[in-house]
Amino acid sequence: MLERRIHRMVAPDSAASQDAAAGVWEQMYVSQDEVVRLLQEPSVWPVGPDADERRLLQRVEEAADAAEAAGHRLPLRDLARAFALTEQDVAILLVALAPHLDSRYERFYGYLNHGAAGCHATVDTALRLTGQPAASGAVRSRITSGPAARYGLWKLADEDRPFLTRSLQAADRVVAHLLAQDVTDPTITALVSSPVLRPLETASLRGHTDRLETALAGQQVVYLRGPETHQADGITADQALNALTGTAPLTVDLSLLAREADPAGILIAIAREAKLRDHGLRAGPVEALGEEAARLLPLLIRLCEPLTPLVLTGGIPWRLGWSPVPVQEMDPPAWTSAERAQAWRQALGDPAVVLEEHESVVQAMAPYSLGPQDITRAVESARVRAEIDRVPLDARLLQAAARRQYASDFGRLARRIRPAATWDDLVVPETVLTQLHDLTRRARFREHVLTAWRMRPGDGRGHSVCALFTGGSGTGKTLAAEVVAADIGLDLYVINLATVVDKYIGETEKNLERLFTTAEQANAVLFFDEADAIFGKRSETKDAHDRYANIETAYLLQRLERYDGVAILASNLFTNIDQAFIRRFDMITHFPKPDENLRRELWDRCLGHDVPRDDGLDLEHLARTFDLAGGDIRCCTTTAAYQAAETNQPITTHTLLQAIRHEYTKIGRLVDTEKFTPPPEPRQDSRRVGQLDG
Incomplete structure (x- = not known):
């Protein structure tokens, strides 16, 4: 049908017009005779459909209806529905697509454009071939800012040329989609992934998934707030998005997007990919975008409207300026120790069968607050290492792989120790040894006791295990901390007091906040040696120095209360520790001199x-x-x-x-x-x- 319209446009041309067109090929030279001819000719009107074309179009639509009724997928119709394209949009898109499907159209358009845009149709040519007026503001608006332009289905090149002589080019990804070659756009492959859905059937997760589905089905954007390593938001969001679309969602790493030179263009390609393949989107963490969040998040939300369900994740409160529409902010349920253990079983073997030999390994991995994707990567990494070393897969390899999943950057504030000491290296009284075993038991089962059994209710307190080691120098406090960390399977970070304590007001608190936050993200054991230097007693306020020293101690009291990790303090001078810290310690162990x-x-x-x-x-x-x-x-x-x-x-x-x-x-x-x-x-x-x- 497009050929018929091209023939109708070309047929009335006279020899004079052909000579004039040939002259334009020579560097667009226009002779005086050509100018006179152009002034005498009337403007070229659009070529609308004739009776034969209407009958042909009707037969095509009837055949398409029958194919869809028989269950066949029609990519062009799917494309029009996904992007809310009008009949005129589809017609213009077909004109832009023609050179990608038939090389003859390069020459057709070259002739009709009079050399203005080479092998691609100009806006003027596309409008005339689709029977639309070039002077219509509504038509021009659809071309420049309609759905097809917004999602990059086509683009206008040659911005320095007048509007009608700009070339209209179809995107390669759209051509591939219409030809049933649904391969992810190469410009976004490094930023998106499709998770392997491994549903965890628990009451809390099912209830949260149902709430997510309800919000997303009502075309609401959902923001899940909470650290992904501690929450089940990845699992529930993926399940809800999959339930709505029937396909696994695309997950977008916004921390990688923030590094791109053109993040807005990448977002357009991501939204186009989601609509082309009928995927939902899960993107996070939003805090990785920094100041660009105010520009990029509204763009992403507008691109997903109205048919692409969107779940955003992050660890900071949602800001009103980030969205042009209301956003449903939800706090996902904490991932319990039982749910995490189930995820380890699924990654280690058949999820329908709990293998007996896996139970000891699952118990050894309890201290690691990993998300579902991290657990899968840890198991795969450990299996590869076991094959390289030609040894069986065991808890030691899994713990090493789990530690590699954490991205920790303590900088100069702490020194990392990979614990190698064992219980056999520790020579202490039996009472001390019993207390140390109790400490490792607390660290290993803290999530189960404090979360699943709700032994520490309320949101104000973290799920920490804090211990104080006291005793003279050389009695084994530091070695005991290393043995405890090794038994739990976590890295030990020894705090460097010289870099933490700062003479400038407020800087010490900032350094400590960074320490605690990084330790929570890294799932590490913090070890404060000579802890009385910063956990010392508050004194009577006599001058400004006393006041700020007391503020520092008060900050530590609050931060230790909401810490979500394992911390060990060691001090030779127990009497110098502020008594307010005593309640916050789960255990105080005294290391006496050996007999x-x-x-x-x-x-x-x-x-x-x-x-x-x-x-x-x-x-x-x-x-x-x-x-x-x-x-x-x-x-x-x-x-x-x-x-x-x-x-x-x-x-x-x-x-x-x-x-x-x-x-x-x-x-x-x-x-x-x-x-x-x-x-x-x-x-x-x-x-x-x-x-x-x-």
């Missing part, structure tokens, strides 16, 4: 199995004579090991006594000469020996 039996074990553990020992080494004498802490004993054994390495001799009692004397001098303790005399060698009974020989 004689523990000192004997410490000497043996610190020497290890690789250092050569003299046969007469008397560790019992050292443990009985010298009242040293574990840290002091380790320093002594290290000093003795250096001396043994230099002399290439095994470590003797005399070597260790010299090292102890050096340690006493270093820490300023009184050196009692009698204590540093080696014990006499055990004497043998000569008569008994002779009897044995006889």
Whole structure:
């Protein structure tokens, strides 16, 4: 039919007009005769449909109706419905599409354009071929700002030319869609993904999903507020969007979008993709857009209206200037430990069968507050690593893969320690060991107890586990923190007080806020050594310094109350800790100096199995004579090991006594000469020996 209209436009042309058109090809040169001819000719009127075309159109529409009734998909009709295109819009789009489907139209348009736009139809040519007046403001508006232009189905090139001679070009993605080649637009592949739907059937999630479906079905934009690692918003949003559209939604990473040179153009391509493939959209986090949120979020919401359901996620309150329409703000339910365990089971194996060997692994992964996508990635990463190392998949590999899912940036505020110490490395009294096991139990089951069993109701308090280790220097507080972190399976971050504490007012609080927030996101154990430096007692306000010091302590009291993680504080001076913190500690463990039996074990553990020992080494004498802490004993054994390495001799009692004397001098303790005399060698009974020989 388009060919018929081109033939009707070309047929009346005279030889003179052909000569004139040929002249235009030569750098648009216009002769005086051509100008006279143009002035004498009437304006070219649009070519409307004739009787034959109307009959042909009717037969085409009847055939299309029959095909749809038979269940066939008609991409052009789907496209018109998805983007609310009028018949005139579809006609113009077909004119723009023709050169992509038949190369002859390049030459047709080149002739009709008189060289103005090359192989693409000009606006004037498209309007004449579709029977629409070029002087109509409504028609021009549809071309420049109608749905087809808004979603990039076509674009106007040659902006420096007059409107009627600009070329009208169809988008390649639209051509591919109409040819049933629905491959995601390459310009957005790095920013969007389609999640694998793994529904978790729990009462709380079903209720939240139902509320989401109701809001989205009413063409409401929904904003889910909450950290995705702690909430089930990803699962419920994907299920609700899938229920409405019948397809998995497109998820958009706004943190990647914010880095693009033309984020608005990318959003248009994303919205076009969603409409072409009838997908819902889930985009977040909105805070990643920064100041651009006020420009990009209204654009995204307008592009999704009215048929593309949209769910936005983020961790900050919604602002009125971000949307031209009302937005339904919802707080998703917290993802319980049972739901997270179910997600681990699904990722590890058949979700319909709970494998017995998986239960110990699922329990080991309880401390990790990962979202559904992160759990899937962690399991896949651990499986690949197991294949590389040729070892079976176990909790250790899964924990390492889970830690890699967290993007943590403490900067200079903390030092990361990958815990390697075990319970066998810890030599402490049995009461202390019992308390430390209780601490790991609290950290492992805190979500189950505090969330599922609601043992800490209300929104004002976080689900934290906080412990205070007290005791003298070298009694094992730091090593105990590393052992606890290793047993839980989390990284340990030792706070650098030199960079946290700032002389400028308010900066210390900012540094601490960054620490706590990053630790919550990284799912790490925070370790404050020498904690009394910042958790000290408040004093009577006598000047401005006292006032701001008290404000800092008050801030810590509030922040520790709403902290959602594991924190361990260590201090040599328990009496210096502000008493208001005591209630906020789940456990206070005192590390006493070791007794004689523990000192004997410490000497043996610190020497290890690789250092050569003299046969007469008397560790019992050292443990009985010298009242040293574990840290002091380790320093002594290290000093003795250096001396043994230099002399290439095994470590003797005399070597260790010299090292102890050096340690006493270093820490300023009184050196009692009698204590540093080696014990006499055990004497043998000569008569008994002779009897044995006889």
